[in-house]
Amino acid sequence: MSFASLTFLYFFLPAVLAGYYVLPHRWRNGFLLLANLVFYAWGEPSFLIVILATTVINFYAAKRMQKNPDYKKTWAILAILFDLALLIIFKYAGFLLDTLRPIAFWTDLPHIEISLPLGISFYTFQVLSYIIDVYRGEVHSQDSLVRFSTYMTLFPQLIAGPIVRYRDLADQLGVRQQNLDRFAGGIRLLLVGLAKKVLIANQMGALWETFKAFPTEIGVLGAWVGAAAFTLQIYFDFSGYSDMARGLGKLFAFELPINFDYPYISKSITEFWRRWHISLGTWFRDYVYFTLGGSRCSTIKTVRNLLVVWALTGLWHGASWNFVLWGLYYFALLVLEKLWLGAWLRKAPGCIAHCYTMICVTFGWVLFAFDQFDELGQYIACMFSGNKLLGTHALTLVLSYLPLMTIAVIAALPIGKRIFDRFRTGRSAAVVECLSGGAVILLCTAALVAQSYNPFLYFRF
Known part of the structure; x- marks a missing residue:
């Protein structure tokens, strides 16, 4: 269910x-x-x-x-x-x-x-x-x-x-012991997560599935837009579920840990993995990485420890070689950052470090999305060497989804929460919160009735 x-x-x-x-x-x-x-x-x-x-x-x-x-x-x-x-x-x-x-x-x-x-x-x-x-x-x-x-x-x-x-x-x-503030906070988190999942993730997923089905027709830019759509889908899908889980926990007076901390603002892959799926990352850190010696050993052994952790992280996500490849991809990036790239990123302008991180993360999600290597190779080839910049049908899709993608990008950043919180202050806070909550319920209900595409990506794990 x-x-x-x-x-x-x-x-x-x-x-x-x-x-x-x-x-x-x-x-x-x-x-x-x-x-x-x-x-x-x-x-x-x-x-x-x-x-x-x-x-x-x-x-x-x-x-x-x-x-x-x-x-x-x-x-x-x-x-x-x-x-x-x-x-x-x-x-x-x-x-x-x-x-x-x-x-x-x-x-x-x-x-x-x-x-x-x-x-x-x-x-x-x-x-x-x-x-x-x-x-x-x-x-x-x-x-x-x-x-x-x-x-x-x-x-x-x-x-x-x-x-x-x-x-x-x-x-x-x-x-x-339950109290009204915790219960209200639970409802708020549940609705935020539901909106993330139903109103954003599902729409981004539909766009991604369309681009994924016709990689040779969408062009280079279309392939990257499709990858960006999946990047947004998996974040809003999984973080939306985590928000709903925490909200439901509060309804029964449980406090569950935060699992996402705006990972797409990261300025390195190391920072990204401190913000993405926090409970999994800390589990591997405490029970595997530290047990093997962590970074308190020679460089070669530290690299070995990272290799074990990221091979296992890939396999944890699924029994398929693309997940192993995805894990090893992040292993390589983290080793590079630990050896020398991290020091350069700390000195680089923030916008450059952020662009590097998001390009790496977006490409990584493409590795994650395909369990057939021939399909993966075809899509990657389109991302880097397509015979056109943007297909006609892809352009139509991009223009139609552009407003929602813009909203999704804002919602994935702390500025989105700050904008919403600004409307929740003052005398009208309760009214704004009730109206926005009611709107979310109505919109999500209508979407669930109308939509046939409603996957939860992490259910398969």
Whole structure:
């Protein structure tokens, strides 16, 4: 079930909120757990057993680690192996067999297609952080299976993040005190995220799909405009979902971490990855990069550590070689910045550093978008060596989408929030907020009724 759906907005969410606040505090976690499971089962009922098995096994493994320090390492290894085994089987088994088949001439490897459980990459990383933190003694294991299950299946962030560590929610899993400001802030974030997703991301996605389908006819400029459209789509799609997740969390008195911090204002790739998908970047930093030694070692080992992190980051996004290529692309850029380019960027004029970053990021999203290398090669060739500057049909599309693209660019920058906040100050603030909120609801509802194109890009991870 998508947050940007009429079923969720007009039926599921109101019913869950009503039930949650009617019940006394001691029953709320149990009710929320039930709602979480219904939400998950709505899309993939057969995979409930996977997330429930992950939850129960890791819950008891952490308790055994806490009770028997002498066997703590054994229990941690067993739990981690179980979690990774599930992730590898469901997400990477087919990819591994397809990769090995051309070179495994001595045997006939089968071709298998396994459906991917929704959100498995997200909740696997969450539970891995829990096991590792308990092993390190940084958190105590949770004593209540209901509370731990609520954490593992919390529907606002279950499907597409942010990746919430147990330590960030541990104190919130008991009795949560709600207040009007937090609830109102939750509604505001939910509507902002919904507008990002439905009114901007979907429109940019439709433009991108049109350009993507006819790369040889759009010209060089058209190919770059198409790539820019996807750059805007993936930001508003994913950050919109994260805003909705945080807003929904607030409605149930949870404070979820910020996952995006205006990444498209960055002046280096290093800065970009401090602002983009923050929960994933900090996860790899804390549990992989620092574990390998981080940058507190020789240059060669630092480069090795970055290679491991970015190869894994690419694979985390999907079982396809284009994601590996995408990860290695960012590895190369980050190594260059760490060795010498970063020092030059810090001295360069801000506009030049920003242009460099956005060109690199936009090209990177093209690598991300195509899982077939022949299609990727064709589109890249059009970006750099097309036989015309801009196709006639592409020009028509660019002109028709130009106002929305302009709004999208402004909304992706801090200035967009400052403009909106200026209208929310003074005596008319409440009126402006109510009117704008009502307008968003009406526009999004109309768009959801009319649109057939309504993907969530990060659902597949």
